[in-house]
Amino acid sequence: MIRIGILGIGFMGWTHFAGATKIREDGTLAGSRLKGGSVTAICTRSAEKLAGDWTSIQGNFGPRGPKLDLTKIGAYDQPHEMFADPEIDLIDICLPNDQHEEMVIAALKAGKHVLVEKPISVDLKSADRMVAAAKKAGKLLMVAHVLPFFPEFQFAAEAVASKKYGKLLAANFKRIISSPKWSGGMSDFTKLGGWGIDLHIHDNHFISLICGTPRQVFSRGFLQEGFVNHVHSNYVFDDAGLAVSAVSGGMAASGLDFAHGFELFFEEATLIYSAGTLAGQWCADRPLTVLSKGKATQPKLKGGGEWYAAFTAELQQAVVAVQTGEVPRGLSADLARGALALCHAELASVELGKPVKVS
Ligand SMILES: NC(=O)C1=CN([C@@H]2O[C@H](COP(=O)(O)OP(=O)(O)OC[C@H]3O[C@@H](n4cnc5c(N)ncnc54)[C@H](OP(=O)(O)O)[C@@H]3O)[C@@H](O)[C@H]2O)C=CC1
Ligand SMILES: O=C1CO[C@H](CO)[C@@H](O)[C@@H]1O
Structure with missing residues (x-):
């Protein structure tokens, strides 16, 4: 135990x-x-x-x-x-x-x-x-990093790895919040690393997990106290046939406490997902949908539907890691460090107004 x-x-x-x-x-x-x-x-x-x-x-x-x-x-x-x-x-x-x-x-x-x-x-x-x-x-x-344990993101990651819809050609990710009010400790923007780190790192981690580390990043956005508040990024991969972008930030009006989603364009299908809170109510405006050959299907997803289910799955993997001594890539400190390096490259790109190499 x-x-x-x-x-x-x-x-x-x-x-x-x-x-x-x-x-x-x-x-x-x-x-x-x-x-x-x-x-x-x-x-x-x-x-x-x-x-x-x-x-x-x-x-x-x-x-x-x-x-x-x-x-x-x-x-x-x-x-x-x-x-x-x-x-x-x-x-x-x-x-x-x-x-x-x-x-x-x-x-x-x-x-x-x-x-x-x-x-x-x-x-x-x-x-x-x-x-x-x-x-x-x-x-x-x-x-x-819990995102890979959310059923919709898990489905997307497995679709990319298995190539069941062919190669991933393009992807767009979204993660938007209004400034949270619940936490004194999380309210200092510089201690958070701004939303460009605290929030957007979820997508940088997921993108690195499913697509590998980009070579460069080109970002536009808004800075606050030396950190990113809101960012639009294009990720530059060695594979010129892969176009990936993301928009993240904390500029949404209150009432839009949290929203996330993606569009993934494969050779043979498009995956869409969009969900979040609208005036306090959780709303999956686009539940995970696979569009292929003119049909739209909502696949059965793995995992429970409870609000904490992704965290159960995450903690379960952490327990198995301690039992076996092997850390799964999704929980690895190296991948987490790489996602942080991407956030810093984006900050530099916003400051310089040009693409920046990812270290
Ligand atoms: N994976 C995800 O989806 C999310 C991850 N996070 C991450 O989780 C971490 C915690 O965030 P969150 O839970 O939202 O923050 P909270 O402020 O809600 O909780 C942090 C807790 O840390 C304890 N604490 C100890 N020292 C301090 C201090 N000096 N100032 C404030 N709190 C202190 C407090 O607990 P106590 O009263 O028990 O001492 C506090 O309640 C962050 O790293 C954040 O980025 C946050 C939200 C979502
Ligand atoms: O996913 C998230 C939702 O917003 C939080 C901030 O308020 C982040 O810390 C968190 O990672």
């Missing part, structure tokens, strides 16, 4: 907890959703949350946090005490971006495997230090 300790009970800490744990209506815990793994501890600075009152938590998807009976799990208010607990194997870090490096390195030094929320860090040198610390400690460092 892989025992997981979650550090930071905000939007993502609650979401990971819900993905991993069966919760009854009355807030008591009914066991793990993960095969071979379980959340056995949490660490939070908040006395309220330690006592099980998570009702202050509300992110830009999913329900408000509940009132929980936490008597069956360990509850810490000091990260280093949780890291020292010999009964924990994997630390799951759900803290604001600027705190990832310090806590990741401390957990690795304490002999734990680590899963850290995306982005791995805001700074590339910091990401390198984290990767080096994992190698030195001989422990796994995984980055919780």
Whole structure:
């Protein structure tokens, strides 16, 4: 049994907890959703949350946090005490971006495997230090990029890899939010790395996963405090027969809290998907649809339809990685670091007004 300790009970800490744990209506815990793994501890600075009152938590998807009976799990208010607990194997870090490096390195030094929320860090040198610390400690460092675990994105990734609709010729991705209001810790634009890192990295990671690393990127957009707020990017691959672009940012008016989607153009089919919130209501305006030979079909997707299902799948893979010692590419720190490098190349491209090589 892989025992997981979650550090930071905000939007993502609650979401990971819900993905991993069966919760009854009355807030008591009914066991793990993960095969071979379980959340056995949490660490939070908040006395309220330690006592099980998570009702202050509300992110830009999913329900408000509940009132929980936490008597069956360990509850810490000091990260280093949780890291020292010999009964924990994997630390799951759900803290604001600027705190990832310090806590990741401390957990690795304490002999734990680590899963850290995306982005791995805001700074590339910091990401390198984290990767080096994992190698030195001989422990796994995984980055919780959840997009490949969303059923629609999983379907798209499998279609590209299997070539079931022929070669991918072109792709366009969208990820738009209005500025979130729920989190003090996530409200400092420079600590976030701007939406060009905090938000858009999801698509940079997914694009790198399914298409490989682009050679160059050419971006136009809007900067704020030295970081990207809104960006339109063209990715330049060695394969001139592959055209990929993305639009991401945090400039949407409130009421459009979150929207994402894609159009993938294959030789023999087009895949479209578009969903998000409109004035607080989740709305899949274009559920994943395959257009081919004049027909539009909505394929049966893998995975559950619950709001936390992608996180269950992500945490399940992290558990298997600890069991086997092998990190799947989607969770690898190297791919996460590469996605961050792409974000920085886009920032440089917006600043310089010309294409920039991806390092
Ligand atoms: N994969 C995805 O879809 C998403 C990923 N994220 C990522 O998850 C991470 C956390 O984001 P999110 O959960 O939205 O943020 P929240 O602010 O909602 O939660 C972060 C939590 O970290 C703890 N914390 C510890 N130190 C601090 C501090 N100095 N300031 C603020 N909080 C602190 C707090 O928990 P406590 O009170 O328990 O101490 C806080 O609630 C980020 O890296 C973000 O990019 C965010 C949203 C979606
Ligand atoms: O997907 C996401 C939704 O928006 C959040 C910010 O508010 C991001 O942190 C996150 O990665």
